[in-house]
Amino acid sequence: MSKSAVVLLSGGMDSAVCLALAKRDGFALHALSVDYGQRHAVELEAARELARWAGVESHTVLPLDLRPLGGSSLTDLSMPVPKGGQHEGVPNTYVPARNTLLLGLALALSEVKGARSVFIGVNAVDYSGYPDCRPEFIATFQELANVATKAATEEGNPVEIHAPLIVLSKAEIVRLGVSLGVPFKQTVSCYDPAEHEGEVVACGMCDSCRIRAKAFLEARVPDPTLYAVRQ
Amino acid sequence: MSKSAVVLLSGGMDSAVCLALAKRDGFALHALSVDYGQRHAVELEAARELARWAGVESHTVLPLDLRPLGGSSLTDLSMPVPKGGQHEGVPNTYVPARNTLLLGLALALSEVKGARSVFIGVNAVDYSGYPDCRPEFIATFQELANVATKAATEEGNPVEIHAPLIVLSKAEIVRLGVSLGVPFKQTVSCYDPAEHEGEVVACGMCDSCRIRAKAFLEARVPDPTLYAVRQ
Numbered sequence: 001m002s003k004s005a006v007v008l009l010s011g012g013m014d015s016a017v018c019l020a021l022a023k024r025d026g027f028a029l030h031a032l033s034v035d036y037g038q039r040h041a042v043e044l045e046a047a048r049e050l051a052r053w054a055g056v057e058s059h060t061v062l063p064l065d066l067r068p069l070g071g072s073s074l075t076d077l078s079m080p081v082p083k084g085g086q087h088e089g090v091p092n093t094y095v096p097a098r099n100t101l102l103l104g105l106a107l108a109l110s111e112v113k114g115a116r117s118v119f120i121g122v123n124a125v126d127y128s129g130y131p132d133c134r135p136e137f138i139a140t141f142q143e144l145a146n147v148a149t150k151a152a153t154e155e156g157n158p159v160e161i162h163a164p165l166i167v168l169s170k171a172e173i174v175r176l177g178v179s180l181g182v183p184f185k186q187t188v189s190c191y192d193p194a195e196h197e198g199e200v201v202a203c204g205m206c207d208s209c210r211i212r213a214k215a216f217l218e219a220r221v222p223d224p225t226l227y228a229v230r231q
Numbered sequence: 232m233s234k235s236a237v238v239l240l241s242g243g244m245d246s247a248v249c250l251a252l253a254k255r256d257g258f259a260l261h262a263l264s265v266d267y268g269q270r271h272a273v274e275l276e277a278a279r280e281l282a283r284w285a286g287v288e289s290h291t292v293l294p295l296d297l298r299p300l301g302g303s304s305l306t307d308l309s310m311p312v313p314k315g316g317q318h319e320g321v322p323n324t325y326v327p328a329r330n331t332l333l334l335g336l337a338l339a340l341s342e343v344k345g346a347r348s349v350f351i352g353v354n355a356v357d358y359s360g361y362p363d364c365r366p367e368f369i370a371t372f373q374e375l376a377n378v379a380t381k382a383a384t385e386e387g388n389p390v391e392i393h394a395p396l397i398v399l400s401k402a403e404i405v406r407l408g409v410s411l412g413v414p415f416k417q418t419v420s421c422y423d424p425a426e427h428e429g430e431v432v433a434c435g436m437c438d439s440c441r442i443r444a445k446a447f448l449e450a451r452v453p454d455p456t457l458y459a460v461r462q
Binding site for chain 1: 291292293294295296297299300301325326327328329330331332335336338339340342343361362363365367368371372374375377378379380381383384385
C-alpha cells in the first residue's frame, strides 16, 4: 500500500502549495475542505479545481456551520471585514479555534482513510497574527494526535502533522509554488471576493489580499489575481 | 460578571451529571450539543430537556455531519452496533477524533461567550475503551487550549478544561447525580434506541445500555430507563 496523506485544502494559495508538496513527495492524496459558512465560499470551488489538478484519490467537503457560534467577520455577515490594514492585535477575521477544528477533522479523516500524514498550510511569518498558526500550536496538536486516536493508541500509528510552510515567507511560498507548477490563478485568498462574468474578483484591500499582492511583488512573479482595487 | 462555563451536553447520563455539577458550582451555563449525524438523535431532545431543567443561559445545537467521513457504527447506518458485549479492543461505536472535535467546538464557543471553563463528562473507569476519554488526552487538550486561542494568547485567559467524572466509577456517577437531583429519566445512553408511544426505549444490549444498567444496579438506585430487553 502506498503512503497516503490528508491535505487540508481551503482553496487559498498556501493550501495549494501544500497540496503540490505532498504530491511531489509521492503521497496518495485525500483532500479535505470544510464549508464552515465562510463568506468567501468561492474558495470551495477553487479547492475543487485544485483537487482535480492534483489528481487526488478523494476530496471530502465537510459542512461545519460555525455561524451559530458567531464571533468572526468571516462567518458573521453583520461584522465588517477590516480593510486598509489598520487594526491592532488579532483581527476580527479570526475564527475561534479554527485550526483546532480543521486539524481535528483531518485527524478523523486520516484515521478512516488509514493515512499517517496530515498536511496543513499554516504560516507564521507573513500572517495575520492568528494564535493557531504558530509552531507552538502545531507542536502541541502533534502531542494531542499522539494520544487522541485509536490508530495512535491501539495500533501504534500516530498521525504526523506536516506544516511545511510554517517558517517560509509568503514570497518564498510563491516561488516554491511556481517551481511545483501550482496554478495560482485558480487559488482564492480574498476574505471578501466578488464575482464578475464567472471570474473571481478579489477586493484588493483586506489583509489577505494585501499579504498576497505583496508576496507576488517580493517574489518577482506576475500576480495572476484579478483585484477590484490595486494598492 | 458572574463566572460562566460551556458544558458539552450530549443528553447522556454523564453529561447530565456534569451539567448539574457546573450548576451547583455557580457557573452561568452555556450548553453545547452537537448533531453529528448520530443514529441516537433522541439524545438531542434529551439534551434540550436537560438544558431547560438546568436553566441555562444559552443552548447551542451545532450541526457537524460526520457521516461523509464514515468509520463508525454511530454515524454509518450500514455498520451494525455491537450487541451482547462481545468484541475486542476499541469497538466500532468509536467516532474518530470525536472528543478532539467536541472540545474544539467548546473552545470556540467559550471564546465567543467569554467563558473560562469548559466541562466535559468523559469517564475513564467504566467506559468502552475510547482513547479520547483518558486523563492523558484531557491533559494534552488543556495544553492545546493554552496556545490555541486569542483569549489564551492575547488576553491571558486560557480556558480551563474540567472533566470532573474522569476518575469516578459509573455507580459513583449515578450516586452523585442523585445527590444533585439529576432527572436521569430524561437522559439517553442507548446507541440504538427506539421510540414507543412518545417514550424512548433503550435496546438494553449495546455496550452503553449494559454499562448504564450495571451502574444503577451497583449504585442500588432504581433504574428509570425503559429497556426493550433486560439482561
